Amino acid sequence: MKKSLIILFLGMFFFTKTYAQKYFGKTYPATQNVDEFYDIADVTKGHTVMGKTELAKGFRSLEKTQAKIIELARQKGADGVVFSMEEEVYGTSSSSGGTVSQKKEKKTTVASSSTTTDLKEKKIRATFIKYK
Numbered sequence: 001m002k003k004s005l006i007i008l009f010l011g012m013f014f015f016t017k018t019y020a021q022k023y024f025g026k027t028y029p030a031t032q033n034v035d036e037f038y039d040i041a042d043v044t045k046g047h048t049v050m051g052k053t054e055l056a057k058g059f060r061s062l063e064k065t066q067a068k069i070i071e072l073a074r075q076k077g078a079d080g081v082v083f084s085m086e087e088e089v090y091g092t093s094s095s096s097g098g099t100v101s102q103k104k105e106k107k108t109t110v111a112s113s114s115t116t117t118d119l120k121e122k123k124i125r126a127t128f129i130k131y132k
Helices: 002-018 062-076
Strands: 022-025 035-037 047-055 080-104 107-131
Touching: 022 062, 047 062, 062 080, 062 107
Parallel strands: 035 080
Antiparallel strands: 022 047, 047 107, 080 107
């Protein structure tokens, strides 16, 4: 029984953390319609930036993440959202190896190789806007 409760608690904690959205900005009365943009230059109406949010980890599908951000925008009173997706390099991983082969008694051949890989993390950023 105790194991089940602990597993359930940890599962709920993990699930809530995967979609935890942090918002920094102003809040207005909730809106029903939120316009979606993918470049700030596409916004033709006069507007002000009211806030921003970022999601770096925990999104399984881009569509679900986009829907979550739109819902947050509605709650915060945004008229529009400008989405961007970026990849940040947060580290590198290196591996190397070598082989030694002896063809004749006095002749040895050595070969080595090395690989470096960038470790990347995708981030979805959203800027909430309010029309003037």
